[in-house]
Amino acid sequence: MYKDKRVKNRFLFEDKKASEILSIWMILIFMIIGIIIVWGVLYFYSSPADVTKLESKVLSNKLVSAISENGYLRENIGLNFDILKEAGLDETKFSASGDFYFNLSIYNKEGISFVKGNKDFKIQCKLEGKGFAECYEKEFFLLDSSGDKIKIKILTGSSQQGAKI
């Protein structure tokens, strides 16, 4: 580089041609790095922290606690069983147009099923993409009073995104 007549013994930045080439490349590289960092940071922090999957899991755990006791299915479970009260869930949050949903099926002789909340989630749970409910599905066994296995299936969903005031 220093053999180049244009540069001679002067500062690189005093040589117009050289400094132009260098500064253009430098500015270009810095701009690219800067834009990528700024875009990445803004994208990361502007996307809301999604806790819908966690909410579905918590809801599922609450339902399990409501129907089971030491691995046994509670004896008082029937058509009149108030699942919302037993699970400690707020009834107003499980409206047909709300942000929450659950479907609990007990495969015993009676074949009891409890469904509450936004029923549209049953379909949304199978769809992928933004704006759809996030769901959690669980299948397990409990024992009845005679020691027989009873299959339990729980599907829970949430689409709550929160709100800026």
Next chain:
Amino acid sequence: MDKRFFENKKAVEMLMNNVIIIVIIAVFFAFMFLFVGRAGAQVTIAEQTYAKQIALLIDNAKIGTIIDLDISELKIISEKNRKELDNAIIINNQDGKVRVALTSKGGYEFEFFNNADILWSINENNLHMEVVENVQG
């Protein structure tokens, strides 16, 4: 360093060029670090994070649970924005909502589905919550 080094114009020239470039790069990355650091400490992010965190804690809690949540980060942000920490967090048992507002305008609201009542208070850097049975049913 050898005195002759500074007498060598080419060497000085090279050194100066490198120093200038290093300084420019250092300034550029300092700005980038500052930007990333500031973006991470934004009010809206803290409001959203804490509102969701508190709501999830309440949802997961059983009757009789006592929760102490460290909110020193919120204290720093609210003090910066001249907002009292006592008014920054509101847990509304009637609507089942947690509201976190660290500035005089705006805030973030998140619902919880637990039917229990939450007795809460703010002590210094802690949000103290007690989950008790909802007497109204």
